[in-house]
Amino acid sequence: MPTFILDGKEIAFEAGETVMEAAWREGIEIPHYCWHPGLSVAANCRMCLVHVESGRQMAMPQLAFDEATGEYVPATKPKLQPACQLGAAEDMVVSSTNEQVQTAQASVQEFLLLNHPVDCPICDQAGECKLQDYYYEHQGTLKRKLTEPVHKPKGVRFGPTIVYDAERCIMCTRCIRVCDEVAKDHVLDMRERGNRSEIILAPGRELDHRYTLMTEHVCPVGALTSQDFRFKARVWFLKSAPSICTGCATGCNSHADYDPRNGKIYRLRPRDNADVNKFWMCDDGMMTYMRHDTDRLLMSTAGRGEDRMPVGEDEALGLAAEQLKNVEGATLAVVLSAQHSTEDNLALAKLAGALDADRLYLAALGGWEGDEILRSDDNNPNRAGATQAAGGAALKSVADLVADVQSGAVQGVLALGWATAEKLEELTPVADLEHVVSLASHVGALPAVAAVAIPVADTFEIDGSFVNAKGMTQAFRPVLPAPGGVEPAWKTISDLAGKLGKDLGFTDLQGLRQGLVDEAEAAQ
Amino acid sequence: MEPADELLNDEVALELSEDPMRLNMGPSHPAMHGTIRMVVDLDGETLVNLDVQPGYLHRGFEKSCERGTWAQVFPYVDRLNYVSPMLNNVGWALAVEKLLEIEVPERCQYYRVILGELSRISDHFTCNGASAMELGAFTPFLWLLKVRDWVWDILERETGARMTHSFGRIGGMAAPPTVNFKDDVLRLIPELHKVVKETEIMLLRNRIFLDRMQGVGVLTKEQALSYGVTGPVARSTGIPYDVRKDHPYLVYDRFDFDVPVGEDGDNWDRFMVRLEEIRQAIRIIEQAIEQMPDDGPINVDDPRIVYPEKDDVYTTIEATIAHFKLVMEGLRTPKGEVYSFTEGANGELGFHIVSDGSGTPYRVRVRPPCWYNLAAAREMLLGGMIADIIPTFGSVNMIGGECDR
Numbered sequence: 001m002p003t004f005i006l007d008g009k010e011i012a013f014e015a016g017e018t019v020m021e022a023a024w025r026e027g028i029e030i031p032h033y034c035w036h037p038g039l040s041v042a043a044n045c046r047m048c049l050v051h052v053e054s055g056r057q058m059a060m061p062q063l064a065f066d067e068a069t070g071e072y073v074p075a076t077k078p079k080l081q082p083a084c085q086l087g088a089a090e091d092m093v094v095s096s097t098n099e100q101v102q103t104a105q106a107s108v109q110e111f112l113l114l115n116h117p118v119d120c121p122i123c124d125q126a127g128e129c130k131l132q133d134y135y136y137e138h139q140g141t142l143k144r145k146l147t148e149p150v151h152k153p154k155g156v157r158f159g160p161t162i163v164y165d166a167e168r169c170i171m172c173t174r175c176i177r178v179c180d181e182v183a184k185d186h187v188l189d190m191r192e193r194g195n196r197s198e199i200i201l202a203p204g205r206e207l208d209h210r211y212t213l214m215t216e217h218v219c220p221v222g223a224l225t226s227q228d229f230r231f232k233a234r235v236w237f238l239k240s241a242p243s244i245c246t247g248c249a250t251g252c253n254s255h256a257d258y259d260p261r262n263g264k265i266y267r268l269r270p271r272d273n274a275d276v277n278k279f280w281m282c283d284d285g286m287m288t289y290m291r292h293d294t295d296r297l298l299m300s301t302a303g304r305g306e307d308r309m310p311v312g313e314d315e316a317l318g319l320a321a322e323q324l325k326n327v328e329g330a331t332l333a334v335v336l337s338a339q340h341s342t343e344d345n346l347a348l349a350k351l352a353g354a355l356d357a358d359r360l361y362l363a364a365l366g367g368w369e370g371d372e373i374l375r376s377d378d379n380n381p382n383r384a385g386a387t388q389a390a391g392g393a394a395l396k397s398v399a400d401l402v403a404d405v406q407s408g409a410v411q412g413v414l415a416l417g418w419a420t421a422e423k424l425e426e427l428t429p430v431a432d433l434e435h436v437v438s439l440a441s442h443v444g445a446l447p448a449v450a451a452v453a454i455p456v457a458d459t460f461e462i463d464g465s466f467v468n469a470k471g472m473t474q475a476f477r478p479v480l481p482a483p484g485g486v487e488p489a490w491k492t493i494s495d496l497a498g499k500l501g502k503d504l505g506f507t508d509l510q511g512l513r514q515g516l517v518d519e520a521e522a523a524q
Numbered sequence: 525m526e527p528a529d530e531l532l533n534d535e536v537a538l539e540l541s542e543d544p545m546r547l548n549m550g551p552s553h554p555a556m557h558g559t560i561r562m563v564v565d566l567d568g569e570t571l572v573n574l575d576v577q578p579g580y581l582h583r584g585f586e587k588s589c590e591r592g593t594w595a596q597v598f599p600y601v602d603r604l605n606y607v608s609p610m611l612n613n614v615g616w617a618l619a620v621e622k623l624l625e626i627e628v629p630e631r632c633q634y635y636r637v638i639l640g641e642l643s644r645i646s647d648h649f650t651c652n653g654a655s656a657m658e659l660g661a662f663t664p665f666l667w668l669l670k671v672r673d674w675v676w677d678i679l680e681r682e683t684g685a686r687m688t689h690s691f692g693r694i695g696g697m698a699a700p701p702t703v704n705f706k707d708d709v710l711r712l713i714p715e716l717h718k719v720v721k722e723t724e725i726m727l728l729r730n731r732i733f734l735d736r737m738q739g740v741g742v743l744t745k746e747q748a749l750s751y752g753v754t755g756p757v758a759r760s761t762g763i764p765y766d767v768r769k770d771h772p773y774l775v776y777d778r779f780d781f782d783v784p785v786g787e788d789g790d791n792w793d794r795f796m797v798r799l800e801e802i803r804q805a806i807r808i809i810e811q812a813i814e815q816m817p818d819d820g821p822i823n824v825d826d827p828r829i830v831y832p833e834k835d836d837v838y839t840t841i842e843a844t845i846a847h848f849k850l851v852m853e854g855l856r857t858p859k860g861e862v863y864s865f866t867e868g869a870n871g872e873l874g875f876h877i878v879s880d881g882s883g884t885p886y887r888v889r890v891r892p893p894c895w896y897n898l899a900a901a902r903e904m905l906l907g908g909m910i911a912d913i914i915p916t917f918g919s920v921n922m923i924g925g926e927c928d929r
Binding site: 126127140143 | 826827828832836838839840841842843844845846848849852856
């Protein structure tokens with residue numbers, strides 16, 4: 001591979017790569033605002049100016065202040081070039097830290113702050129703002145301008161998800177490019193010039209495509225803020241944990257930002273993964289964090305309708321076992337969940353096997369549109385994993401279950417998960433069955449029709465894995481602890497098996513996963 | 525005979541044990557200065573063995589420093605040697621400044637010297653006054669503390685607090701000198717001389733005081749060196765080591781002052797070295813006041829190190845960002861480690877700090893002079909009388925805050 005020298009360090013590059021890209025791959029950040037690895041090059045922020053010290057030098061005339069005489073004298077300075085647009089060449093010697101470059105960085109930074117409002121205390125970006133970081137790293141001087149800053153529109157509603165503040169905007173055009181290049185919707189553009197420029201919407205339009213939150217995500221400053229996250233939390237109080245989006249079968253990698261003080265998740269951010277989601281996530285996926293503390297099932301219940309009563313954890317397991325004992329294996333329907341991890345589904349499949357129940361169904365969400373960008377047509381993160389856990393054969397749907405209940409073939413149901421496309425009314429035949437057990441993290445149609453409902457942990461609270469639409473297995477770790485008394489579904493299933501006097505062949509997640517590996521090997 | 529008398533006679537007939545008597549002094553003994561426990565083995569009144577046990581004032585100072593920013597360490601160092609907190613403040617500021625490779629403006633250097641020497645005077649007043657008091661001489665203690673309060677009046681006017689000032693800042697001080705600073709100090713100097721003289725008159729020809737101090741608690745030069753003892757305790761044995769002279773920092777190389785040394789390393793020499801150091805500190809202050817510029821900046825001119833003015837913070841984005849960064853993340857230091865040391869009131873006060881390049885210390889290690897002086901205390905006490913623990917331990921001037929950290 002050819003190499004060039006950046007600040008004394010040899011950096012390999014591939015033909016056609018820019019200095020910025022090659023450095024970024026090596027983990028070296030040349031300061032920049034407008035460049036983004038997932039977007040085209042605009043080279044308009046001028047923060048990434050570097051000095052190519054090899055080759056013929058271009059000199060620019062300038063006036064320099066001579067301290068001895070106190071006068072300005074003619075001088076020259078080298079012509080700097082933006083690293084984001086500068087193609088790397090063999091044996092090129094580049095400096096991003098020499099005196100001229102430092103002067104340029106400080107000057108660019110000073111210009112960017114020239115008309116910037118004093119908003120840090122009320123700005124959601126404070127704490128993760130490039131203007132703040134680069135001010136400290138590259139400028140470090142106080143204001144020299146004495147005149148009133150230019151005022152521009154603030155708090156402009158761009159659409160249902162995004163608010164725009166023109167005064168904070170540095171016109172890097174990342175948001176325009178993310179709409180053009182990722183969402184393929186030219187809904188944003190820029191008008192005016194110089195310090196009067198601002199980002200505008202296409203006439204008659206709102207920023208309402210499916211990737212609007214990506215504009216906020218790429219915004220290096222606080223110009224674009226998310227309606228949802230606005231004024232909710234200060235980022236320096238948040239901690240971040242890696243997670244997998246449960247929105248659809250793509251399985252976008254995400255960072256879940258949560259406040260450890262109250263155990264609340266405040267937002268998701270895309271986590272770079274070149275093989276899955278590159279740098280992006282869709283709006284619906286970004287909002288899946290809200291499920292974590294909305295409509296959670298927190299207490300076991302027994303009975304239906306007006307007789308539904310909360311019961312203790314152990315009692316609920318006993319009641320559930322009682323229910324299942326009264327159903328013959330051949331007439332017991334076991335419903336796997338496309339929203340639960342492969343491990344949870346595997347544990348349930350093993351229990352079905354131990355109960356000689358071979359009627360396996362799959363509950364999944366519906367009513368979703370995919371697209372060519374990220375969104376899969378299937379809005380369940382783990383249909384493939386659940387199917388795999390059940391042995392690989394296609395599973396019957398919940399609609400089939402209703403039909404089988406009506407025909408009398410099914411006398412009892414053991415269902416995992418809250419998520420199903422069917423509405424509560426459609427499940428009336430199941431509600432009429434005597435023996436229905438539901439293990440669910442949230443309230444929903446399935447736990448609503450159950451005679452015994454037991455809460456389990458949701459995706460943000462467990463160790464597990466999903467298999468996405470491409471067949472890639474992605475493991476995830478708990479972000480937050482589960483609420484008191486609530487266990488992961490595989491654990492609850494194992495406890496339930498204990499009550500039924502059945503041995504599922506595992507006692508911990510390790511053993512369960514080994515079963516998964518063994519099955520995969522057997523399948524090959 | 526009555527039964528009780530029989531008992532009495534039997535007891536008289538009991539043999540005294542030949543084993544040494546083990547006795548615990550402290551940690552709540554009034555002469556243990558709060559926080560030291562001594563397990564002493566006594567043969568009669570002679571100390572045959574002695575175990576000095578520190579650790580009763582351990583607050584996890586060094587570990588605490590790893591949680592906040594570099595600037596947030598100042599309140600902690602105030603509580604090292606809390607009798608002369610300004611010297612610790614300056615010591616910490618100099619350590620971080622060494623890491624940052626910056627130097628504060630000249631005016632600030634003089635300001636730091638003067639405030640530091642005032643602190644040293646108040647420290648020596650306290651130690652010598654308490655030594656006299658513990659031997660029954662209450663008057664010198666009260667007289668010295670009266671003048672110490674006047675010293676603290678000046679420190680209070682300058683810093684806002686009499687003891688734990690938290691006045692040092694990385695790259696300067698929290699505020700410039702007040703308008704009357706120089707006059708206040710100059711007006712105080714005759715009082716300082718006067719009270720030192722009075723102390724001498726009261727104590728130096730007092731037979732009881734002489735008997736308790738001279739030839740008691742002797743530390744040899746070799747012992748002092750092997751224990752790493754510094755400060756007045758080391759100088760009393762004849763080692764002329766003073767960081768201000770041997771490794772000058774701030775502007776100490778511009779002053780004409782002497783380093784008093786003793787010969788015998790006993791309580792008397794330690795007492796006299798401290799008395800003379802007060803006079804030398806006054807000399808330094810007088811010269812510093814003469815040389816200190818009346819105008820000029822106190823803080824380095826870099827908003828990435830020193831907080832910008834509040835007016836600017838509220839009205840300009842640059843200052844807001846600087847303020848935000850300094851408060852939320854702390855000033856960023858280069859990666860690396862330094863050892864910086866100054867002459868504290870009890871000896872060499874060193875800070876060995878390690879930075880991982882972030883706004884928070886990665887590791888802070890304090891070399892507190894008391895720690896080494898206390899280690900040598902066993903050598904001074906062993907073989908002496910139990911009553912001599914009080915003046916000897918007093919003249920070591922162990923300050924728990926700095927010893928245990």
